[in-house]
Amino acid sequence: MLDRDLVSEVLLAARRRGGDVAEVFVEERSxxxxxxxxxxxxxxxxxxxxxxxxxVFQGTTYGYAYAxxxxxxxxxxxxxxxxxxxxxxxxxxxxxxTERTGPGTNHAERAASDVxxxxxxxxxxxxxxxxxxxxxxxxxxxxxxxxxMQRRLIATSDGRWVREDRPRIRLxxxxxxxxxxxxxxxxxxxxxxxxxxxxxVHPPEETGRRGAERAVAMLDSIPAPAGQMxxxxxxxxxxxxxxxxxxxxxxxxxxxxxxxxxxGLIGERCSSELVNGVDDATIPNGWGSYDFDDEGTPAERTVxxxxxxxxxxxxxxxxxxxxxxSTTGNARRESYAHPPIVRMTxxxxxxxxxxxxAIVRDTGRxxxxxxLGGGQVNPASGDFVFGVSEGYLIxxxxxxxxxxxxxxxxxxxxVMSSVDAVGSDFETWExxxxxxxxxxxxxxxxxxxxxxxxxxxGTGV
Amino acid sequence: xxxxxxxxxxxxxxxxxxxxxxxxxxxxxxxxxxALRGEVEGMTxxxxxxxxxxxxxxxxxxxxxxxxxxxxxxxxxxxAARENAALAEPDDANVLPDARSVEPMPELYRAESASxxxxxxxxxxxxxxxxxxxxxxxxxxxDLAQVGDEVSRVAIGSTTGVDQAYERTDAWVVAVTLAVEGxxxxxxxxxxxxxxxxxxxxxxxxxxxxxxxxxxxxxxKPETAKVPVILDPFAASNFLGVLAGALNADNVLKGxxxxxxxxxxxxGASAFTLIDDGRRADGPGACPFDGEGVPSARxxxxxxxxxxxxxxxxxxxxxxxxxxxxxGNAKRGGYKGAPGVGTSNFFVExxxxxxxxxxxxxxxGVLIMDVSGVHSGANPISGEFSVGATGxxxxxxxxxxxxxxxxxxxxxxxxMLRGVRAVGSDLRFFSSVGTPSILxxxxxxxxx
Numbered sequence: 001m002l003d004r005d006l007v008s009e010v011l012l013a014a015r016r017r018g019g020d021v022a023e024v025f026v027e028e029r030s031x032x033x034x035x036x037x038x039x040x041x042x043x044x045x046x047x048x049x050x051x052x053x054x055x056v057f058q059g060t061t062y063g064y065a066y067a068x069x070x071x072x073x074x075x076x077x078x079x080x081x082x083x084x085x086x087x088x089x090x091x092x093x094x095x096x097x098t099e100r101t102g103p104g105t106n107h108a109e110r111a112a113s114d115v116x117x118x119x120x121x122x123x124x125x126x127x128x129x130x131x132x133x134x135x136x137x138x139x140x141x142x143x144x145x146x147x148x149m150q151r152r153l154i155a156t157s158d159g160r161w162v163r164e165d166r167p168r169i170r171l172x173x174x175x176x177x178x179x180x181x182x183x184x185x186x187x188x189x190x191x192x193x194x195x196x197x198x199x200x201v202h203p204p205e206e207t208g209r210r211g212a213e214r215a216v217a218m219l220d221s222i223p224a225p226a227g228q229m230x231x232x233x234x235x236x237x238x239x240x241x242x243x244x245x246x247x248x249x250x251x252x253x254x255x256x257x258x259x260x261x262x263x264g265l266i267g268e269r270c271s272s273e274l275v276n277g278v279d280d281a282t283i284p285n286g287w288g289s290y291d292f293d294d295e296g297t298p299a300e301r302t303v304x305x306x307x308x309x310x311x312x313x314x315x316x317x318x319x320x321x322x323x324x325x326s327t328t329g330n331a332r333r334e335s336y337a338h339p340p341i342v343r344m345t346x347x348x349x350x351x352x353x354x355x356x357x358a359i360v361r362d363t364g365r366x367x368x369x370x371x372l373g374g375g376q377v378n379p380a381s382g383d384f385v386f387g388v389s390e391g392y393l394i395x396x397x398x399x400x401x402x403x404x405x406x407x408x409x410x411x412x413x414x415v416m417s418s419v420d421a422v423g424s425d426f427e428t429w430e431x432x433x434x435x436x437x438x439x440x441x442x443x444x445x446x447x448x449x450x451x452x453x454x455x456x457x458g459t460g461v
Numbered sequence: 462x463x464x465x466x467x468x469x470x471x472x473x474x475x476x477x478x479x480x481x482x483x484x485x486x487x488x489x490x491x492x493x494x495x496a497l498r499g500e501v502e503g504m505t506x507x508x509x510x511x512x513x514x515x516x517x518x519x520x521x522x523x524x525x526x527x528x529x530x531x532x533x534x535x536x537x538x539x540x541a542a543r544e545n546a547a548l549a550e551p552d553d554a555n556v557l558p559d560a561r562s563v564e565p566m567p568e569l570y571r572a573e574s575a576s577x578x579x580x581x582x583x584x585x586x587x588x589x590x591x592x593x594x595x596x597x598x599x600x601x602x603x604d605l606a607q608v609g610d611e612v613s614r615v616a617i618g619s620t621t622g623v624d625q626a627y628e629r630t631d632a633w634v635v636a637v638t639l640a641v642e643g644x645x646x647x648x649x650x651x652x653x654x655x656x657x658x659x660x661x662x663x664x665x666x667x668x669x670x671x672x673x674x675x676x677x678x679x680x681x682k683p684e685t686a687k688v689p690v691i692l693d694p695f696a697a698s699n700f701l702g703v704l705a706g707a708l709n710a711d712n713v714l715k716g717x718x719x720x721x722x723x724x725x726x727x728x729g730a731s732a733f734t735l736i737d738d739g740r741r742a743d744g745p746g747a748c749p750f751d752g753e754g755v756p757s758a759r760x761x762x763x764x765x766x767x768x769x770x771x772x773x774x775x776x777x778x779x780x781x782x783x784x785x786x787x788x789g790n791a792k793r794g795g796y797k798g799a800p801g802v803g804t805s806n807f808f809v810e811x812x813x814x815x816x817x818x819x820x821x822x823x824x825x826g827v828l829i830m831d832v833s834g835v836h837s838g839a840n841p842i843s844g845e846f847s848v849g850a851t852g853x854x855x856x857x858x859x860x861x862x863x864x865x866x867x868x869x870x871x872x873x874x875x876x877m878l879r880g881v882r883a884v885g886s887d888l889r890f891f892s893s894v895g896t897p898s899i900l901x902x903x904x905x906x907x908x909x
Contacts, residue, residue, distance in 0.1 A: 037715060040550035045524040046541050047797055048534075051509070060497065065506035068529040078506070084579055085504035117548050140716045176717060176842060183719065183843045224847070226871065226907035227685050257497070259604045259639055259648070337507060374837030376849070380604065380639055380646045383866055385849030387837030407834060407847040409869050409907075455682075457847045457869025457907040 001026050001153050002052075004097050004161070006072060010054060011157045013079035015092035019056040021317065022079075022092070022157040025294060026052040026070065027336040031148035032117065036124035038140065044117060051336040054078040058086055060256065060318050064339040097161035102291025105284055105299065108167040108195030112147035115196055120145050123204045127173050130208030135216045139183075140176035141208070147196075154296035162296040168287075168441065169198050170430070173211030179219045184404065186215030187371075187389065191430040191441065194285040214371060214390050217402050224391065224406030224458025230366035231408060232359055232394060232450045236427030237372045239444025241386060242277055243347045243433070245412040249379040250304055251330070251342040252319035261382035261412055265310050271416035273308040274352055274449075281329060281345035287430040287443040288345035295340055297329040304347075308417075316342045334438040341436055346443035352422030356448035359421045361397040367406060367456055368392045368399045374431065375408075382412035385457075407457045415454055423448030464488075465616035466626060468512050471532050473618055475539040480518040480546075481557045482539060482620045483753065487511060487796045489613035494582045496590035496606045501583055513796035516542040520551035524799040554780035558787060560622030563756045566749040568742050574630040574657025575612045582608055582658065585634075589663055593638050596671045599678065604637040604648055606667075610658050623754035631745065632658040636667050640674035649674025650695070650831075652891060654745045673830065677851060680864035683908040689826030689882075690870065690904045691819055691855070694889040694896050696829040699848070701807055701894040703874065704735065706841035708762050709802040710777035719844040719874065720768055729766035729878030734810040736761050737772060739789055744806030746893030752793040752800035760788045766878070774802050808895030812884030819885050819900045821859035827906060828852045828861060829870065839874075847871035850906075868908040877901060 007024050014022035028050040035043045051068035052075055063085025065078040112120075124143035131141040150166045172189035188211035190202040233241060246262075254260040262270065271277075281299035283289050290299050295317050303311045315323070316331035319342060331340035360368060371390030377383070388406040392399045428445035465486040472484030488510035495502040512535055513526040523546030525538040590606035610632035618624045633654040640647045651670040655661045673695075692700075712718040720728065739748050739757025750756050753775060761769055773781070774791035792803025820828070829852040839846035850870050854862035872880075885898035 040552065041548060042550075042552075043522070043524060043799055044545040044548055045526070045798065046545060047526045049528045049797070051528060059500075061501050061503070063501075063504045063506075066508070068509050068511070081506040081579075082504075085501050117545070121548055142715075178716070185840060185842050224871075226869070226905060228909060257604055257639070258602055258641075259646070261646070337509065339503065339505060372837075374834075376833040376837075378648055378833070380648045381866070383833075383849070383851070385834035385869070387834055387839075387847065389837075404843070405845040405847045405871055405873075407837075407849065407869055407871075409849045409867055411867065455867065455869065455907060455909075457849070457871050458905075 001028060001151065002070065007155045008094050008097060010075045010079045011094045011155065013076050014054050014056040014083050015094065015157055017083045017086040018088035018090045018092045019058040019086050022056040023295065024052060024054055024155045025336055026153040027150060029148055029150040034120055034124060034145045036128055036143040039128050041121055053336045054082045055339055056082050056086060057318055060322055061085060062318065062339060066336050092157060094157045095159040097155055098159050099161045102164060102298065105282060105289045105291050106166050106193035109197040110195040112167065112169055112196050113149060123171060123199065126204040127171065127208035130205040131173055131175050131212035134209055134212035135177065137177045137179050137216055137219060138175060138212050139178035142174040144172040146170045154292065154294065156296060160296035162292045164291050166193055166290060167195055168193055169196060171199065171204060171207050173208045175211040175215040177215035177219050182219055184215050184218035186211045186213065191287045192285045193287060193289055218390060218404055221402035221404040224403035224456060226456060226458045228453050228455050230363050230450060230452055231454050231456065232363055232366060232368045232448065234368065234370045235356065235423060235425040235446060235448045236429045237369055238349055238446030238449045239347060240372045240375065240429055240431065242349050242446060243344060243442065243444045244375040244377045244386065245384040246416060247344045247347045248377045249382060249412060250313050252313045252315045252323065253342045254379040255313050256319050256322060259380040261380065262310060266312060268310055269308045270310050270413050271305050271308040272419040274422040275305050275308050275416060275419055276350040277305040277348065278303050278350065279314055279344050279347045283346050286346045287441050293329040293331045294333045295331040297327050297331065300329045302328040314342055314344060316340060332440050334440060338438045341438065343435065343440045344433065344442050346445065348445040349447065349449065351424050351426045351447040354421050354423050356423035356425045359423055359448055359450050360394060360399060363394045363397060363450065366394045367403065368394050384412060385409045405458055409455045409457055415451055418452045419449055420452045421450040465614055468535055469616050469618040471535045472512065472514050472539050473620055475536040476620050480516055483515040483557050484618055485513045485793065485796055486616045489611055491609065491611040492579065492582055493607060493609040494586040496586040497603065499591065511796040512538060514538045514542045515799055516546050517555045517557060518543060518546050520553050520555050521546040521549040522555045523549060526797050554776050556775060556779055557619045557621045558623060558753055558755050558775040560624065561756055563625055563750045566742060566747060569629040569747055571630050571657045574610065574632060574659060577610065577658050585658060589634060589636060589667060592664060593636055593667045593671060596668065597675055599640045599642050599675055600638050600671050602639045604639055605635055607635045608658060609633050617754040625750050625754045627749050630657055632661055634661050634663045634666050636670035638670045638674045640678055642678045645678055647674050647677035654892065676853065677864045677866065680851065680866035682867040683865045683906060685907045685909065687903050687905050689823040690901045691823050691828045692899045692901065693828060693830050694887060694898060696832050697896040697899050698891045698894050699832045699835045701896060703835065703839045703841050705804045705807055707874065708771050710771040710773045710781060711802045713771050714777060714780055717842050719842060723768050724770055726768055727766050728768045728875055729763055730881040731765045732812060732884050733763055733766050733878055733881045734761065735763040736810055737790065737804050737807045739805030741806045744890055744893065744895065746804065746806040748805060751789045751791045753791040755787045755789045755791060757789045757805055772802050772804065774800060777802055804893060806893055806895065808888065809884060809897060811886050811888035811897045814883050814885050816885055816887055816898055819883055819898055820855055822883060823855050823900055824857045824859050826855045827865065828855055844874035868906055870904050870906055872904050
């Protein structure tokens with residue numbers, strides 16, 4: 001994308017006022033998005049984005065500037081603007097840029113760019129047909145297809161030169177089911193950093209059918225009960241809960257600002273001993289995977305909890321240096337238009353030993369959660385909330401009536417400490433996490449698990 | 462501006478017979494500075510520009526965009542949009558608007574705001590942080606103390622005669638403070654936005670962020686109950702996004718809005734009036750024309766609880782038929798997407814009751830100061846929601862009491878709108894949505 005001499009010159013310009021490290025991030029991204037609404041192609045958009053960001057940091061002070069022009073003048077201007085954040089007057093040096101290569105975590109067998117748009121529209125038609133075949137109560141189907149290829153170059157004044165291409169693909173079904181005045185929605189959206197071979201594993205039929213099944217099932221729902229009760233979280237859903245409630249407070253920027261409930265608790269048991277959790281960017285073709293993070297650090301599998309004991313935080317270069325530890329390769333950015341921040345990648349609770357069916361059987365009364373719509377956490381207080389998009393009552397050890405309008409609310413440490421069963425199954429879920437105005441694709445995964453007692457918000461008092 | 466217009470003209474010059482072409486060009490320059498521990502935490506300079514092209518051919522719509530394109534790349538985007546259109550379904554509602562005269566809004570651009578030096582922004586961010594940590598012994602840290610400003614320009618042109626351009630300046634201050642007492646940490650957020658940094662009253666924002674954190678120290682979890690509730694502007698503004706989705710004509714036409722069959726009905730209580738007004742110059746969402754060059758307008762969506770209609774773009778107006786016209790609500794997330802339906806200044810009309818008077822009427826209830834999880838916990842199609850909440854008890858004499866956390870409120874949108882008993886006079890904008898405090902007769906509040 002850019003030659004090394006020019007990049008070196010830009011890095012040198014960014015260090016005109018010194019700083020610990022200067023960094024250049026160059027990106028070129030082509031994308032296709034197609035939306036099929038009511039069986040009609042409503043929108044087919046292709047785009048080409050490119051740009052470069054220059055950052056220089058000293059301690060935890062950084063300057064960042066970007067431009068979507070890649071000529072020498074624009075890059076040098078960005079470097080000058082970024083360096084203005086620092087107060088020093090001793091220019092820094094740039095060491096020789098040495099290429100590093102990664103293992104190819106996100107290899108695409110069949111690139112989406114080699115498939116014509118008509119074929120992609122065909123996948124959406126399959127989603128639509130499969131959803132409508134589920135029930136005559138399916139009133140509305142929206143199918144969304146997305147793919148992109150992001151080419152990145154990361155170079156730093158301390159010699160990093162990393163190039164990595166990252167393919168993404170996603171197919172989403174949003175289904176509305178209607179019976180009289182009752183309207184319910186269902187959603188299914190598998191995603192990966194992969195080529196179109198991903199659809200062999202998650203075929204469009206399955207996405208459409210599953211989205212419709214969720215919507216139709218909720219037509220029979222009753223208002224969720226309110227109050228404290230046991231909640232069994234189905235495999236796949238617990239990872240989202242772990243991501244929000246635990247993952248965000250473990251991001252080192254929150255810890256550094258003393259805005260994390262887990263600050264000072266490394267080595268302490270602050271979760272049930274059944275909980276083993278990791279953040280793993282090395283999972284092949286994972287939605288949150290990469291060879292190198294957006295600072296050019298090799299991806300890692302970072303252990304967060306071992307038998308409920310907190311092992312460490314997620315780090316980027318600035319925070320790790322301040323805390324005197326190594327970065328865990330968790331610096332990510334939405335695009336060249338954003339400075340990197342500490343982010344999760346694929347955050348998983350590892351499987352345990354209990355038969356998942358037995359977990360439900362052993363629950364007298366509670367809620368069985370099979371879909372979580374997402375959530376929010378205040379890392380400082382640990383307070384979190386989750387919307388339940390698909391849930392059922394558990395009565396006498398049996399999954400019975402579907403419930404709607406439920407959410408789960410609690411404090412991270414309390415809730416993770418009251419996990420009293422962890423299943424032997426495992427499933428993943430792919431989402432987009434928002435933080436500081438930046439969206440990042442993240443994976444999460446979990447076995448079936450039970451929280452002995454948590455507050456359920458609902459209207460059925 | 463002339464460069465943007467050149468890009469637009471290049472695109473229109475690439476149109477061939479039998480098609481409508483529209484080009485939208487945009488450029489923005491943004492600076493953000495945040496301070497932490499008495500130093501600059503981060504300073505971001507952003508400069509971007511791009512073009513998005515809509516092509517309609519045989520009633521089929523295609524879109525393509527390019528970041529900072531050369532003239533050849535603009536022409537390539539027109540060709541790509543044309544190819545994309547060929548794969549779309551014909552839809553006779555796919556039309557570009559005709560040229561209409563637009564009343565300019567020169568007050569949206571302040572030349573003096575566009576030329577504030579970076580050093581002044583740094584000084585302001587440092588002042589903001591220093592001020593935040595000096596107000597209360599329990600607040601010695603911030604999570605975020607940030608100032609930002611932006612200059613942006615837009616040009617739109619089409620083969621149907623649209624030819625519009627405007628520029629604007631915006632500036633904002635965000636403060637998130639941390640209050641600590643024992644092992645309890647609480648955060649307090651505040652935010653304001655104006656036309657320029659020199660117009661921002663930032664001290665009251667900092668005071669408010671400090672106050673909102675300190676108030677929550679020692680918060681407890683309440684018992685589950687049905688009680689009267691006041692949503693303060695921070696909390697109430699969270700629901701406006703859900704309402705905006707349900708009032709979007711595109712969702713209505715596609716069976717994705719609970720309000721679809723309710724026009725003319727008394728959906729909410731008489732105290733509830735909801736307006737979208739792009740011409741309101743003091744609102745952050747003000748703009749002379751929308752994302753396809755149609756003049757902005759004032760649309761009363763609810764008047765005294767009665768639903769009047771929906772927000773429309775040219776597409777949804779045509780699709781709805783019956784003489785419906787665009788309300789000037791075609792909105793874009795930027796040049797990277799075709800316009801959809803969105804809001805400009807979207808706000809609940811202020812009432813005449815002071816906040817104190819509202820509290821007196823909510824005796825024994827709860828003041829909700831923040832809600833969380835609205836994006837996942839509220840369903841614009843069914844209208845049901847269940848969200849996390851924090852706030853304070855309201856005593857029997859109307860005074861504010863014990864802080865509360867870890868509770869949820871759940872209801873449906875129609876039920877909540879019917880339950881509006883009074884609306885405060887304290888209207889306040891948060892980005893482009895605004896609301897005063899709202900008193901609701903009864904809501905389910907789940908805690909212990």
